[in-house]
Amino acid sequence: MNLQQLLKNISKPMSIPNMIINKITTNSKSADKNDLFIAIKGYSFNGHDFINQAIKAGAVCIIGEEDLQELSVPYIRVPDSRLALAEIASEFYGNPAKDKKIIGITGTNGKTTTAYMIKHILEDSGHTCAMFGSVNTIINGETYPSLNTTPDALSLQKHLAISKDEFVIMEVSSHGIAQGRIHGIEFDFGLFTNLDHDHLDYHHTMEDYFLTKAKMFEALKDHGYAIINNYNEWGAKLSSILPSRNFSLITLGNKESDALKINKITPGFSEISYKGCNLPLQLTILGQHNTYNAAMAFLTASQIGVPIQQIMKSLRTFSGVPGRFELFKRSNGTTIVVDYAHTAEAFSNCLTTAKIEGAEKVFHVFGFRGDRDSSKRNKMITVSKKLADEIILTFDDLNGVPSAAMLQELNELNEGQVISDRTLAIQYAIEKAAEKDWVIITGKGNERYRLDFSLPVSSDRETVEYVLQKEGKRVLEKEHLKLRNLLK
Numbered sequence: 001m002n003l004q005q006l007l008k009n010i011s012k013p014m015s016i017p018n019m020i021i022n023k024i025t026t027n028s029k030s031a032d033k034n035d036l037f038i039a040i041k042g043y044s045f046n047g048h049d050f051i052n053q054a055i056k057a058g059a060v061c062i063i064g065e066e067d068l069q070e071l072s073v074p075y076i077r078v079p080d081s082r083l084a085l086a087e088i089a090s091e092f093y094g095n096p097a098k099d100k101k102i103i104g105i106t107g108t109n110g111k112t113t114t115a116y117m118i119k120h121i122l123e124d125s126g127h128t129c130a131m132f133g134s135v136n137t138i139i140n141g142e143t144y145p146s147l148n149t150t151p152d153a154l155s156l157q158k159h160l161a162i163s164k165d166e167f168v169i170m171e172v173s174s175h176g177i178a179q180g181r182i183h184g185i186e187f188d189f190g191l192f193t194n195l196d197h198d199h200l201d202y203h204h205t206m207e208d209y210f211l212t213k214a215k216m217f218e219a220l221k222d223h224g225y226a227i228i229n230n231y232n233e234w235g236a237k238l239s240s241i242l243p244s245r246n247f248s249l250i251t252l253g254n255k256e257s258d259a260l261k262i263n264k265i266t267p268g269f270s271e272i273s274y275k276g277c278n279l280p281l282q283l284t285i286l287g288q289h290n291t292y293n294a295a296m297a298f299l300t301a302s303q304i305g306v307p308i309q310q311i312m313k314s315l316r317t318f319s320g321v322p323g324r325f326e327l328f329k330r331s332n333g334t335t336i337v338v339d340y341a342h343t344a345e346a347f348s349n350c351l352t353t354a355k356i357e358g359a360e361k362v363f364h365v366f367g368f369r370g371d372r373d374s375s376k377r378n379k380m381i382t383v384s385k386k387l388a389d390e391i392i393l394t395f396d397d398l399n400g401v402p403s404a405a406m407l408q409e410l411n412e413l414n415e416g417q418v419i420s421d422r423t424l425a426i427q428y429a430i431e432k433a434a435e436k437d438w439v440i441i442t443g444k445g446n447e448r449y450r451l452d453f454s455l456p457v458s459s460d461r462e463t464v465e466y467v468l469q470k471e472g473k474r475v476l477e478k479e480h481l482k483l484r485n486l487l488k
């Protein structure tokens, strides 16, 4: 693509050389002949330090924010490289967002689940959907792994360009907003699920975290919809500060002005009221939090025009999300749950659900993610202590934190058992649980392990299956032995 055309919104044409660009890259390692390299100041590295490397590899033009002289190729200085990247990437891929119906979902918890629910409902009624989120990326029916919850601007624009889907359902993380990954994208729907203490290593205060999330709503299209969970105090705050613009504000909550109200939540069955009717909301997945996610999905699908009866039918057949309240049954009756909860509120929802469902004793296996907001850990422990009967602390991803330091932190908490090997911690909890007990394993969800553990498995699901299988074999062997003794 012609560089002058590509940078028409970034710089004066006079200062842009007339040349053809092969591709855009932000990583010197993937720079090649005739590429445009955009230098980004990141958290681990400063892309400006790799400019010479990119030039050596063949980059013919550089964009960056630092005052640099005497580069051997043209250098265009911009105020913010990340924003420039988003604008240039959009131009490179033909401004693909403009023809798309985009549903952006933000909030601390529930983005993935709500996204999956909306996708299921829309596809059930004949629509096609792309989905960009933390579990995976789905475009034109093909599934790809996701690196980030919200893709970087270059990947995002490329995904949009490739997608022929009618709707794009996108999880929008606060990191994604703060780093300008969604810059330039306008949303038809903006959903806010909730806000809970998380990512304060990055945002420092809840207020800043909230205001970052709130920015997504500045990018709503005229005649778009803001769908907000007012049951959450931050949701109610967002509804109250949204400027009166030409979009519809649709809320769930308890007030007269809320469009959808949750009348009651009981296991497997909830009741909502919408447009003056009380409607049963039946879900096959457990967790009272999922009723809120379903209500958000309901409101979205309803605005899109899916008939109410159809929405409720689709929600009844929604089978869940990998690693979100995923249930397993042990032969003796113990219930085991693998869940992605990693905030106090999510802990509370999961552990309360187990109690509501009749758990006699709850064993809670979890750890703390290394190099991530450590200020939320006390709250997580407090909730677990209150709602679980036995805590088994173990390792989550260490992200570079030395294992001895994490082990020391877990030991110093002096709460329950510490079994650093995650697979053995899970095995311990399962083996200790009785018939009517529940084992709740939180933090990793569907993610693969990044550490090596003792059992030959690579995720919580595989650990549970491995332990149950081994146990099943032992039971069979015992019965076999009994039979042989009887026949003697």
Ligand SMILES: CC(=O)N[C@H]1[C@@H](OP(=O)(O)OP(=O)(O)OC[C@H]2O[C@@H](n3ccc(=O)[nH]c3=O)[C@H](O)[C@@H]2O)O[C@H](CO)[C@@H](O)[C@@H]1O[C@H](C)C(=O)N[C@@H](C)C(=O)N[C@H](CCC(=O)O)C(=O)O
Residues within 6 Å of the ligand: 026, 027, 028, 029, 039, 040, 041, 042, 043, 044, 045, 046, 047, 048, 050, 147, 148, 149, 150, 151, 152, 153, 173, 174, 175, 176, 179, 181
């Ligand atoms: C802390 C953080 O947010 N990091 C994200 C950020 O990376 P970064 O800009 O800091 O990159 P960096 O590694 O410092 O490098 C800076 C620049 O130097 C370049 N470089 C670097 C080395 C080299 O040899 N040559 C070179 O050119 C890099 O390509 C980059 O352009 O921008 C990258 C591109 O968008 C992201 O992939 C990366 O996410 C990392 C993987 C990450 O873990 N992010 C988490 C915190 C995150 O963003 N999570 C949210 C979800 C959170 C949630 O809701 O739970 C998400 O949206 O995924």
Ligand SMILES: Nc1ncnc2c1ncn2[C@@H]1O[C@H](COP(=O)(O)OP(=O)(O)OP(=O)(O)O)[C@@H](O)[C@H]1O
Residues within 6 Å of the ligand: 107, 108, 109, 110, 111, 112, 113, 114, 134, 149, 171, 193, 194, 289, 290, 292, 293, 323, 324, 325, 339, 340, 341, 342, 345, 346, 347, 349, 350, 445
């Ligand atoms: N509406 C909700 N309110 C509170 N907790 C929830 C809600 N929905 C899900 N959770 C909890 O949060 C966990 C993560 O759910 P989900 O993946 O849907 O959220 P997410 O916002 O995509 O999370 P992340 O950004 O960390 O990927 C679940 O496993 C569950 O424990």
